[in-house]
Every structure is written in C-alpha cells, then in structure tokens.
C-alpha cells in the first residue's frame with residue numbers, strides 16, 4: 297500500500313510565495329517591512345540552527361528579522377528586560393523566544409512577558425486560553441502548522457478520534473485544544489499513560505509529540521490512520537517508527553519535510569499577519 301505523503305515542505309514553499317506578495321504589498325502601502333525579533337539564549341547548536349532557519353525564512357518572504365543572541369549565563373531579569381524593550385520597540389511586530397532556554401531561567405515568565413499582539417509563536421497563557429476558547433489568537437507554531445497541513449490535504453476531522461501523544465505547553469496541549477475545536481474526539485497520552493498501545497491503536501488521527509525518537513511503534517497503529525510526526529531528532533528521526541509506516545498509515549508527515557517546515561512557515565505567516573495589523577492592511 298502506498299500512503300499519501302503530507303508534504304509540509306511543499307506547502308511551506310507555496311505559502312511563502314503568497315506571503316512574499318503580502319509583504320510586498322504592505323511595503324508598497326506603508327514603506328515598512330514586518331520585523332520578527334528572534335531571541336536565542338545560550339549556544340545550543342540545534343537551537344542556533346533553528347533560529348537561523350527562521351531568519352532565513354523571513355528573508356525569503358521579504359521580511360526582516362532582528363536576531364537577539366544572549367549569553368547562556370543571562371538571568372531571568374535580563375531576559376525579561378530584553379523582551380520588554382522589544383515589546384516597546386514600534387518597529388518590532390513579532391517576538392520569538394526559542395525554547396528551551398538555559399535551565400536557570402524562568403522560561404514561563406519569559407514567555408508571559410511577550411506582549412499579546414507580538415506573540416506570533418503562540419507561547420503565552422493568554423494566547424493559549426483565547427485559542428482554547430475559540431477566540432482569535434496566534435496558535436502555537438507547531439500545532440497550528442499541523443492544523444494547516446490537515447486542512448491543506450482536506451483530512452476529515454469531525455468526529456474522528458485524535459490521539460495526541462505528549463502534553464507539552466507549546467505542542468501537545470495546544471494541539472489537543474485545536475483538534476477539539478475542530479470537532480475531533482481527543483485523547484491525550486503522556487509518559488504516565490497506562491496501556492499506551494491501546495490508545496494509539498484506536499487513533500484515526502495520531503499525533504506524535506513526545507520528543508522521544510521512534511517511541512511510537514508502527515505495529516500499534518490502526519490501519520488507515522493519519523499519522524502526524526512532530527518529533528525532530530538527529531538524523532531525520534521522528535517520534536514515530538519509520539519502518540512499515542507507509543504500509544499502515546493512509547497518510548503521514550515525513551521527517552524531515554513534514555511538520556518542521558510548516559512550523560517555521562506558521563511563525564512567518566503569523567508574523568506577516570501581525571505586521572499587517574500593526575502597520576495597517
């Protein structure tokens with residue numbers, strides 16, 4: 297059986313063409329460019345790579361990024377002060393704080409400091425709460441990107457059993473709320489779940505969001521399920537076992553080339569939207 301490949305890389309490319317036009321139109325109208333500030337604290341090489349990829353994506357659509365690199369010994373207070381400064385900078389329309397920050401920093405406090413209108417990565421409690429209530433807010437980039445993939449491929453969601461494996465603040469939890477808002481019946485599984493295989497085996501839509509390489513085994517998955525893999529591990533390994541996946545899934549996101557590119561694209565998409573709302577459509 298050959299499963300449908302949910303090609304996030306292709307969708308992100310297509311979206312970039314549209315965003316480029318919107319940015320050009322905004323520039324023509326206002327003489328200004330949307331600007332995304334990207335904050336990297338410390339020098340984790342993987343995080344540095346992701347932040348660089350986000351800056352490159354800004355450039356491809358004609359936006360600017362304002363990279364802020366802070367040393368690993370930065371205190372919570374120093375980070376909060378930097379975010380406050382970016383909140384007050386009228387030229388900055390979006391703020392990304394790359395997760396994870398060094399352990400001694402209060403990451404939640406830092407996320408919460410981001411002004412609501414500039415929370416284009418959807419990491420604040422207020423943004424989460426509004427989204428969960430079905431109000432307008434920028435969604436957390438990875439789950440919002442996943443929803444855009446499901447929509448682009450017309451994957452039916454209503455009444456389907458969606459199983460989210462993982463419950464992190466910027467992935468599993470918002471993912472569950474987005475799927476619930478799309479009328480899925482949602483189960484959230486996590487490290488303390490007993491009989492994980494049973495839940496995974498009942499999923500029509502399976503979301504791997506645990507952050508453990510190939511933790512979810514192909515043998516557990518129901519025939520015909522739609523499998524979304526939000527895991528990213530060295531060597532192009534996801535949270536879902538690769539071997540045999542295309543024989544059991546009806547559709548799946550590849551790693552790489554699936555959720556990752558749409559995570560970045562969603563950040564850019566929401567940044568362009570924010571730029572438009574600050575500068576005037």
Ligand SMILES: Nc1nc(=O)c2c([nH]1)NC[C@@H]1CN(c3ccc(C(=O)N[C@@H](CCC(=O)O)C(=O)O)cc3)C=[N+]21
Nearest residue numbers: 393394395396417437438528552553554556557559560
């Ligand atoms: N505040 C915050 N927001 C995030 O959205 C966020 C974050 N922190 N911290 C880390 C995770 C991870 N993440 C990825 C983004 C793109 C790829 C991606 O595009 N990967 C390529 C492969 C890239 C490569 O390794 O060459 C792909 O899947 O095709 C992966 C991972 C965003 N995250």
